[in-house]
Amino acid sequence: xxxKVIFKGIALPWLLxxxxxxxxxxxxxxxxxxxxxxxxxxxxxxxxxRQFVGLENFTEVLADPNYLAAGWxxxxxxxxxxxxxxxxxxxxxxxxxxxxRGANAYKTMLIWPYAVAPxxxxxxxxxxxxxxxxxxGRMLNGLGVPWDxxxxxxQALLLVILASAWKQVSYNFIFFMAGLQSIPKSVLxxxxxDGARPMRRFWTIIFPLLAPTSFFLLVVNxxxxxxxxxxxxxALTGGGPGQATTTLIYKVYVDGVQNLNFGSSAAxxxxxxxxxxxxxxxxxxFIERKVHY
Amino acid sequence: MATLSLDSxxxxxxxxxxxxxxxxxxxxxxxxxxxxxxxxxxxxxLRIVAxxxxxxxxxxxxxxxxxxxxxxxxxxxxxxxQNYALYPHMSVFENMAYGLKIRGMKPAEIRRRVDExxxxxxxxxxxxxxxxxxxxxxxxxxxxxxxxxxEPKLFLFDEPLSNLDAKLRVQMRAExxxxxxxxxxxxxxxxxxxxxxxxxxxxxVVMHQGRAAQVASPMEVWGRPADTYVASFIGSPAMxxxxxxxxxxxxxxxxxxxxxxxxxxxxxxxEAGMPLTLGIRPEHIQLGQGGLDLAVDLxxxxxxxxxxxxxxxxxxxxxxxxxxxxxxxxxxxxxxLPWDAFHIFDGSSGRRIEPA
Numbered sequence: 001x002x003x004k005v006i007f008k009g010i011a012l013p014w015l016l017x018x019x020x021x022x023x024x025x026x027x028x029x030x031x032x033x034x035x036x037x038x039x040x041x042x043x044x045x046x047x048x049x050r051q052f053v054g055l056e057n058f059t060e061v062l063a064d065p066n067y068l069a070a071g072w073x074x075x076x077x078x079x080x081x082x083x084x085x086x087x088x089x090x091x092x093x094x095x096x097x098x099x100x101r102g103a104n105a106y107k108t109m110l111i112w113p114y115a116v117a118p119x120x121x122x123x124x125x126x127x128x129x130x131x132x133x134x135x136x137g138r139m140l141n142g143l144g145v146p147w148d149x150x151x152x153x154x155q156a157l158l159l160v161i162l163a164s165a166w167k168q169v170s171y172n173f174i175f176f177m178a179g180l181q182s183i184p185k186s187v188l189x190x191x192x193x194d195g196a197r198p199m200r201r202f203w204t205i206i207f208p209l210l211a212p213t214s215f216f217l218l219v220v221n222x223x224x225x226x227x228x229x230x231x232x233x234x235a236l237t238g239g240g241p242g243q244a245t246t247t248l249i250y251k252v253y254v255d256g257v258q259n260l261n262f263g264s265s266a267a268x269x270x271x272x273x274x275x276x277x278x279x280x281x282x283x284x285x286f287i288e289r290k291v292h293y
Numbered sequence: 294m295a296t297l298s299l300d301s302x303x304x305x306x307x308x309x310x311x312x313x314x315x316x317x318x319x320x321x322x323x324x325x326x327x328x329x330x331x332x333x334x335x336x337x338x339l340r341i342v343a344x345x346x347x348x349x350x351x352x353x354x355x356x357x358x359x360x361x362x363x364x365x366x367x368x369x370x371x372x373x374x375q376n377y378a379l380y381p382h383m384s385v386f387e388n389m390a391y392g393l394k395i396r397g398m399k400p401a402e403i404r405r406r407v408d409e410x411x412x413x414x415x416x417x418x419x420x421x422x423x424x425x426x427x428x429x430x431x432x433x434x435x436x437x438x439x440x441x442x443x444e445p446k447l448f449l450f451d452e453p454l455s456n457l458d459a460k461l462r463v464q465m466r467a468e469x470x471x472x473x474x475x476x477x478x479x480x481x482x483x484x485x486x487x488x489x490x491x492x493x494x495x496x497x498v499v500m501h502q503g504r505a506a507q508v509a510s511p512m513e514v515w516g517r518p519a520d521t522y523v524a525s526f527i528g529s530p531a532m533x534x535x536x537x538x539x540x541x542x543x544x545x546x547x548x549x550x551x552x553x554x555x556x557x558x559x560x561x562x563x564e565a566g567m568p569l570t571l572g573i574r575p576e577h578i579q580l581g582q583g584g585l586d587l588a589v590d591l592x593x594x595x596x597x598x599x600x601x602x603x604x605x606x607x608x609x610x611x612x613x614x615x616x617x618x619x620x621x622x623x624x625x626x627x628x629x630l631p632w633d634a635f636h637i638f639d640g641s642s643g644r645r646i647e648p649a
Binding site: 184186187189190191192193194195196197200204205208209211 | 343344345364365366370371372374375376378379380381382391392395396439443
């Protein structure tokens with residue numbers, strides 16, 4: 001049943017919509033418009049003069065080896081985060097689904113990391129893996145593994161990947177859990193009677209039936225890795241050492257806020273805006289197709 | 294082809310005893326129907342045989358081999374589920390081939406077996422479809438096909454007809470029976486529907502509160518029910534029960550309604566005055582003077598027959614099924630209760646009392 005309310009006149013509906021429209025306008029459309037406008041301008045570092053440069057900011061950014069390096073870092077980072085977070089969440093969901101006793105306790109604990117703010121999560125990982133004061137960092141060095149993510153770029157990337165994936169596992173876990181619960185128990189029993197062992201049951205029945213959920217989550221995770229991991233990177237490595245952990249979103253911040261190169265930063269934002277529009281379009285198209293298998 | 298034997302199988306879920314020790318011997322090729330109201334433990338029993346539940350105690354043997362501790366995969370059985378449980382992402386062919394593929398059968402042999410089964414079940418044209426493109430009856434056939442291609446030792450049916458509409462149910466019922474006879478596979482069929490039970494089974498297991506109240510052929514269960522529960526469960530409309538007491542000598546009973554009923558097949562052991570329950574099926578009651586007067590309160594016309602509900606002297610209810618038209622049935626109907634139609638049960642335990 002759909003409830004349709006019919007208003008007399010136009011004033012009240014507009015009034016009711018106003019708060020949401022105001023928030024969307026002020027916090028989304030205005031900055032987005034500013035970014036697009038700014039991407040065509042070049043401004044001196046003191047903000048005293050600006051001039052229109054057309055698409056020059058874009059051509060410059062796309063030809064910049066530093067930008068392309070950040071792009072590659074983002075690809076490696078996002079793919080790793082997405083697959084790590086998806087894989088771990090799927091494994092945990094399957095295990096929690098099997099648990100008979102204390103299943104709710106597992107579920108609650110697995111969902112907790114989602115409630116931790118990115119910066120705090122980063123500090124948590126920092127305290128664990130700091131080469132001098134971190135528990136695991138010291139342990140690794142004690143075992144003879146030369147661990148110092150402040151000097152080694154690969155180690156730094158690994159650490160931000162782990163921290164970012166860890167935060168996303170909870171979200172994926174909830175969706176996988178729901179996906180698993182929607183698979184009829186009798187289907188799995190039928191497979192068991194047909195002679196399929198647990199591993200075979202997983203790969204031939206459970207995994208294919210979870211494919212729609214997995215695809216949806218893949219898009220969500222890539223969007224997360226692209227845009228929502230700024231806090232983790234900022235608090236853990238600050239994009240370094242060198243540029244080892246500078247992703248596209250982090251570079252927007254570095255160029256705009258630290259280097260005060262507003263034009264370039266704005267152009268980069270606009271490029272990211274297009275990427276997120278693209279990803280959202282993919283996701284929407286997918287959600288529209290309701291039947292999955 | 295195999296025998297199945299259950300040896301005091303018990304099942305307990307936490308504090309609830311679901312099965313109180315079931316013994317059953319199923320001969321090779323026999324179709325056993327386990328029937329009972331919901332919650333009687335019939336599905337649990339089937340799942341224990343399948344290996345989907347483990348028995349708390351007791352043994353399950355298939356073909357003499359103790360399978361109690363084996364996984365479902367190792368029992369060489371096939372099961373048809375109430376909701377069909379087809380693999381939604383696989384085509385009909387893949388659904389039927391799944392179990393064979395796991396057993397490492399050659400593709401050509403799989404093809405041959407699936408085609409053969411599909412032909413037998415008339416689903417040959419559907420092999421490339423997905424389950425969601427099939428009707429309920431077609432899904433049921435595919436589920437049957439998946440069981441048939443495996444050529445298992447044992448077929449297990451868990452209320453497979455409950456989700457079908459009435460007409461299709463009757464049709465599939467006959468088909469299952471024909472198929473089972475043709476293949477000669479030992480089968481266990483669980484249902485709550487007494488008509489299904491009567492028509493399908495070589496023998497019935499009537500379950501009541503976790504116990505097998507009676508194990509016998511359908512006609513035996515209908516004709517000589519072991520207790521009042523079985524008597525009331527099998528037969529529609531249900532058997533009438535009238536309170537009575539034993540007359541001295543054990544050759545007759547005095548109904549609470551004031552009528553004396555002689556035991557035509559011989560006297561029963563028991564003291565005079567012992568409480569009895571006398572059962573009589575609605576269709577065995579006849580119209581005529583000299584018996585009881587039935588105060589009619591509901592008339593159900595069934596076409597060729599009419600079911601009449603009413604009360605007799607003493608306030609007990611009585612249901613009568615008569616081959617007369619509903620029209621013209623007055624407020625009071627004179628009925629006769631033939632002596633030889635009565636079943637004699639112990640008034641306190643409900644057990645059938647046979648002639649001494």
